[in-house]
Structure formats: C-alpha cells, structure tokens
Amino acid sequence: MTTQAVASLQAEVNKLRHELQTLKVGGESSSLAGETLYVGQYLVERLAQLGVTKMFGVPGDFNLGFLDFVEDHPKIDWVGNCNELNAAYAADGYARVHDGKLGVLTTTFGVGELSAMNGIAGAFSEHVPVLHIVGVPSTGQQKAKPMLHHTLGDGRFDAYYKVAQEITISQATLTSKENAAAEIDRVITDCLVLARPVYLMLPTDLAYERIPSARLKTPLNTQPPENDPDVENFVLDEIVKLVDEAQNDVIILVDACAIRHGVKNEVKELYERTGYPVYAAPMGKTAVDESYERYGGIYVGSISHDAIKEKVENAKLILSIGALKSDFNTGNFTYHIPVTRTVEFHSDHTRVQFAGFPGIGMKRLLPKLTQRLQPFKEGAVGLEVGKYIPEIPKEDTDEITQTYLWPRVGKFFKSNDVIVAETGTSSFGILDIPLPAGATFLSQILWGSIGWTVGSTLGAAYAAQDRGLGRTILFIGDGSLQLTVQELSVMIHRGLKPIIFVLNNSGYTIERYLHGMDRKYNDINNWRWTKLLETFGGEEGKTVKSYQVRTKQELSDLLDDQTFDSAEVIQLVEMIMPQKDAPRALKVQAELSGKSNRYAAEILTETVRLK
Known part of the structure; x- marks a missing residue:
C-alpha cells in the first residue's frame, strides 16, 4: 500500500472516530429518562445551544406547525423574508459575519425550497455553513403519494431531496422519532465541521412526535478531527526544511477558506509571530488585519499591482492558506506561483509541493507550524513588504468616477x-x-x-x-x-x-x-x-x-x-x-474572461465546421 493510500485511510479513520464522538450520548441520568419534548422543539433547542439567534424564511403550510416552536422560543427570532431566495441569501450573510455559527432558513416543500436553492448553491460554492430546514408532507402522505399541491403530480416526493443532494454536503429526511434527534445532530455537525450547507426534511407529523430530551445534555462536537500525529510531524518537518532552504524569502497568502473554516486567529498568530509578509486573495479580504504593518495587499495574479505581484511571485516559498482558485479570484487563472514553491493548507488536507496529505487539517496544524517557524522571525522581519497604497486622484471632471x-x-x-x-x-x-x-x-x-x-x-x-x-x-x-x-x-x-x-x-x-x-x-x-x-x-x-x-x-x-x-x-x-x-x-x-469566452466560441465553431 502506498504512503498516499495509508494517509487517506488514516484520515478516514480519524473522521469516523470524530463522528462516533459526536453521536455518543453520555451522562444520561435517570432523572432525565422520563423528560420528553417535541422533535421540532429539539431542533430549535439545538440551534439555540449553538448560538443561533435568527431564523430566516417564508411561512408555508408544511412548515407552519414547526414555526410555532420557533416563535415561542425565547432565544431565536423568526425573520420572515419577502421570498425564499432572499432568505437563503440572508442566512448566508448571517453565517459569514457570525464567526463559528451557522445560518438557518426554513422553507416549505417544493415551491419554497426550490426558490431558495440558488442561494444554497452559492453557500455550497463558497463554503458557508447554512442549515436549510424544509417543512414537508407527513410521513403517511409520503408513503401514500397522493397528488398533493407543491408536488410534481407524479408521486415523486423525493424529487427535491435529490436536487438538494447536489448542492449540500449532508442531508437527512426524518422518517421516525427513534432516529430523529441523531439525524438532526448529524447534519448540523456536518454543517459546522465541513462549513457547507446541509438539508433537513421535517415532516408535519414528525415535528410533533415526542422524544427524550436527554441527548441535549451532550454538546455537539463541532471541532475538526484530530490529525494523525506521525503524519503531522512529518509534514511539519518537510515545511521547515523548505523554509530553511528558502533562506527566509517566504510569504503567506491567505484566502477564503481561512475565514470559512475558522482559522483567522491561527493565521494571525502565524504571521505575527513569524514576521513573514502576508497577502490575501480577493475572497480572503479581511482574513488578515489590513492595518497590520506587514500586510502587503490583494494578490490577483496578473491583475495585481506591480509591487504586490513582484513580491508574491518572486518569493522562494509561498505558504498558501485556504485557497479557492476560481477565475475571478486568481485573475482568470494567472497565478504565477509554481507548485514547487508552494505549501497549501486546507481544512481537510495539506499539500507540500507535489505531495498530498489527506486528513491533515490546517486548524490543528497551523499552531504547531507557528511554534516551529518562530525562530526564523529575526530574518523574516528584514524582508521588505511590497505595498500598493491608493490615493484619491485629482481629476478634471466633477463626475463621481x-x-x-x-x-x-x-x-x-x-x-x-x-x-x-x-x-x-x-x-x-x-x-x-x-x-x-x-x-x-x-x-x-x-x-x-x-x-x-x-x-x-x-x-x-x-x-x-x-x-x-x-x-x-x-x-x-x-x-x-x-x-x-x-x-x-x-x-x-x-x-x-x-x-x-x-x-x-x-x-x-x-x-x-x-x-x-x-x-x-x-x-x-x-x-x-x-x-x-x-x-x-x-x-x-x-x-x-x-x-x-x-x-x-x-x-x-x-x-x-x-x-x-x-x-x-x-x-x-x-x-x-x-x-x-x-x-x-x-x-x-x-478582457481576460472575454478572451476565454471567444476561445470557447471559436472551438465550437470549428467543431461545427468539421462536422
């Protein structure tokens, strides 16, 4: 078995251990054994435990009973939106600003949830933790498959669930009170740990089934899985070797997933305690304190200002944290930072040049890296930071340009x-x-x-x-x-x-x-x-x-x-x-995008001509 395969297997083992720890219910005292609450209440209480204060959405006949639980809860405020798409956008914005929290929206079956899905897809694309609760027909109706309103009229009550599978990281359709609490906990945990939207179908009748409350006594484990210590130490050794070989000509490049996966504090500790110049990609703007004296600005490939472009692209080693290398985030893929000079840190893996290490996540790795690199600070602070400082121009026109x-x-x-x-x-x-x-x-x-x-x-x-x-x-x-x-x-x-x-x-x-x-x-x-x-x-x-x-x-x-x-x-x-x-x-x-689009059009024209 190859080293890569062993690392992948170990990463999966660590993930499963994490899930077992999350689902384990301990310390259930006999005094709690007889206490019950409704499934809908359980869901709302779990959200309140996680610090959620707002739920966005639009009322509909399949979620109205559940919304009574929301409105009656003292810590969660229902925010009714004008439409479901806007509600999804609102949950997205809430999660982005509320570090470590998830955004929540509730819609009704079919017409409501489909309206929200563009917003959910955006949250998936950009790694934003959003819980999409959908009020759906009762479990009995889903089995009998009558021609209900909001259905496609063909008995497919799972059609929208299948759509959601494509744009959420985890899904649950509650079917019985016996596993309802466990399923709710599972998708919420996935939402926070993986920083992606999840989907929960809540049938009208099941929302009002009573279940034991004891599980609420065990907080959800929303921390990322532990890194394998042997692999982690090997990765740290390899990075330190590259830093040493670079003779302190090292820069840090921070991107969106540093924000989404909750490592802003770890990143700050890294750049402050090492002294390396730090830059950000467009999607990573404000992941770094932009008033910090060794912050150089935004790197966008060939679109970057010259001082920034020169410093980033000429560095002997780039520590890339949480990169999302999309077209608009990289200047239409014009990054000039070769793999041979790059170490990439992600939420669930690390890449050291061409070598990948699955399961070695940055949340736990970065603090240890900071400790290992701190001795290099004396040499690092001597590196010049290329900056671009915009000034208000003097123009002949009165127009607001x-x-x-x-x-x-x-x-x-x-x-x-x-x-x-x-x-x-x-x-x-x-x-x-x-x-x-x-x-x-x-x-x-x-x-x-x-x-x-x-x-x-x-x-x-x-x-x-x-x-x-x-x-x-x-x-x-x-x-x-x-x-x-x-x-x-x-x-x-x-x-x-x-x-x-x-x-x-x-x-x-x-x-x-x-x-x-x-x-x-x-x-x-x-x-x-x-x-x-x-x-x-x-x-x-x-x-x-x-x-x-x-x-x-x-x-x-x-x-x-x-x-x-x-x-x-x-x-x-x-x-x-x-x-x-x-x-x-x-x-x-x-201009860069236009060239790409024309190239695609020319290929299509040439293909048609050849036919």
Whole structure:
C-alpha cells in the first residue's frame, strides 16, 4: 500500500472516530429518562445551544406547525423574508459575519425550497455553513403519494431531496422519532465541521412526535478531527526544511477558506509571530488585519499591482492558506506561483509541493507550524513588504468616477464596520482599498449571483448586532438591486440601519465589459431610487433617509456629515455615475474572461465546421 493510500485511510479513520464522538450520548441520568419534548422543539433547542439567534424564511403550510416552536422560543427570532431566495441569501450573510455559527432558513416543500436553492448553491460554492430546514408532507402522505399541491403530480416526493443532494454536503429526511434527534445532530455537525450547507426534511407529523430530551445534555462536537500525529510531524518537518532552504524569502497568502473554516486567529498568530509578509486573495479580504504593518495587499495574479505581484511571485516559498482558485479570484487563472514553491493548507488536507496529505487539517496544524517557524522571525522581519497604497486622484471632471469613489469611501470606513460589495464594479473597485482593523468584508466572488448582497446585508446586519460590531454598509449597482430589492422592506420593518450606496450607472456595467457594451440587453429601467425606502414603508426624514449625489463634492460632503456617519436610521444614497466607467481590475478581468469566452466560441465553431 502506498504512503498516499495509508494517509487517506488514516484520515478516514480519524473522521469516523470524530463522528462516533459526536453521536455518543453520555451522562444520561435517570432523572432525565422520563423528560420528553417535541422533535421540532429539539431542533430549535439545538440551534439555540449553538448560538443561533435568527431564523430566516417564508411561512408555508408544511412548515407552519414547526414555526410555532420557533416563535415561542425565547432565544431565536423568526425573520420572515419577502421570498425564499432572499432568505437563503440572508442566512448566508448571517453565517459569514457570525464567526463559528451557522445560518438557518426554513422553507416549505417544493415551491419554497426550490426558490431558495440558488442561494444554497452559492453557500455550497463558497463554503458557508447554512442549515436549510424544509417543512414537508407527513410521513403517511409520503408513503401514500397522493397528488398533493407543491408536488410534481407524479408521486415523486423525493424529487427535491435529490436536487438538494447536489448542492449540500449532508442531508437527512426524518422518517421516525427513534432516529430523529441523531439525524438532526448529524447534519448540523456536518454543517459546522465541513462549513457547507446541509438539508433537513421535517415532516408535519414528525415535528410533533415526542422524544427524550436527554441527548441535549451532550454538546455537539463541532471541532475538526484530530490529525494523525506521525503524519503531522512529518509534514511539519518537510515545511521547515523548505523554509530553511528558502533562506527566509517566504510569504503567506491567505484566502477564503481561512475565514470559512475558522482559522483567522491561527493565521494571525502565524504571521505575527513569524514576521513573514502576508497577502490575501480577493475572497480572503479581511482574513488578515489590513492595518497590520506587514500586510502587503490583494494578490490577483496578473491583475495585481506591480509591487504586490513582484513580491508574491518572486518569493522562494509561498505558504498558501485556504485557497479557492476560481477565475475571478486568481485573475482568470494567472497565478504565477509554481507548485514547487508552494505549501497549501486546507481544512481537510495539506499539500507540500507535489505531495498530498489527506486528513491533515490546517486548524490543528497551523499552531504547531507557528511554534516551529518562530525562530526564523529575526530574518523574516528584514524582508521588505511590497505595498500598493491608493490615493484619491485629482481629476478634471466633477463626475463621481470609479477611480475617485473607492479611495474616497475608504476614508469613510471605521474599525469593525461590515462592508458588503455586490458582484461587479463594487466588488472589484473595493479590493485595493485597505479596510480598518476589525472590518469584515463580504462579497460573492465565486458564485457571483447578482442581487445576493441585499439579502446578505440583512443577515449580516443581524450578525453584526449580535457581535457588537459597527455599521453595515452595502455597495450595489442599480441593476443588481432590482433583482432582490424587496428585502429593504424587511430591514425597515425590523429596524435595521444599514447604509446602502446605489451605484446608478444605467445598467449592467460588468456585463457591458464582458460583452455587448452598447447592447440593449444590458440596459435597465431607471427607478426613482430615493423613493424606495418610503415606498417600502419608511417615513422619510424620520425612520429612513435618502440622498442623491451627482458630483465628487456632493459625495464628499455627505461622507463628512456626522449625522450620516452615525447611521441612526437606514439610509440610501443614489450615486449618479458614468455608464461606461469601471474599476481597473474589472476591465482587466473582463478582457481576460472575454478572451476565454471567444476561445470557447471559436472551438465550437470549428467543431461545427468539421462536422
């Protein structure tokens, strides 16, 4: 048996041990043996134990009975959304900001759950722990298979479950009260340990079956499995050898999974105690304290600024933590960091150059690596850190340009702000802007579903409240906002106070740069943006405030206004911007993506011609 096969087998053994420890129920006293509660109550109580304070979703006839348990629970608040897609986005945003917690949404069978699945797929793609609870017909109806509403009319009551299997990491369909608690615990544990969405079918009758409560006395084990000590020590030795050979010319590159899999603290300890320069990929923005003196900026392959690109690509060794190497995250796959100079750390494996070590997860490995590398600090701190520091440009035009906007709003941000940027000009424009210490950045760079940020801002604002963070600030284009705008009404209704910057550039600017600059399909109808908050139930000037700015001076004056800055009510700012203006990084990325798309089209044309 090869070393690789042995390592894989050992990793699976460790995983099974972890699952056994998770499912084991110990210490059940006889005094608890007779205590029971409903299955629905058990589920809600488990979530409360894990620190969940909000559940998002839309009521439907197959989940209404369960929602009584939610509404009656003193620690979990039901947040009704305008539609299930927005609810999924909200659960996603909540989980991203609420470190170590899962987002939860509840929908009804068929029509509700299918509406949410785009949001669930995005959470799967970007490693976000979301529990999707689906209220479904009773166990008896599922066996008899009548032609119920919300079904496909053909007796397939498992059709949506099969869909969910493709976009969730773990699933459970509760069929009896005997295993209901164990199944609930299993999928919730998978959700948190694997940082991916999970799916739970809760039949109407089973929600009201009584089960023993004793299992709740055993907390869920949500820590990652232990690493095999022998393999782990071997990996550490190999990394230390590479660091020694690199003669301290080492950099750390941090990406999204460092955030999703809960190793931000371990990463901070690594870069502070070793002194190595540290950089981040776009999806890893704010995984590193961007005010840290040895933080160099965002590396995006060939799109990177020269000082960053040179430092990262010329390093003799790159310690890559939590990488997700998607096209938009790597400058259309233009990373120039060869495998021979790279060590990759992931949640469930480690790669040292060409060698893979399954089951050696970064959560437990990084602290030990920090101890081993700390003696190298004296040499490491002498390494220069390549930085790009954006400045507010002096331009001849009064228009609010992309070049001006992002350095200017960078001066507006405060420590502990939660900043959400929509796919497009916002997510590309803000990348190079250093954010203050404690700031949290949210963007959906891999899945890229436009409109995601509106629901996500709702969930993020709630999580920020729970954690005692600062303002929640959204940047979104006029096209994207039209997809999911209804959730503004929920924010108003619930008394949330985000600041919403609407970049009104008359349509889909990112699409224009990808293809069809002057095509009508990239145009949209111009709404009366400053009337939106009032339309959705706010009282202008009292419970909501709306602004329109057309010039640099108007924007700057607003950002300097103390009342606006304090964010005492929900605020919307419509910024009138040039239609065909875009951030530098977006233009370069669009050009690279366009070449790829044309190449694919040419191959297709050539194939047809050959036929």
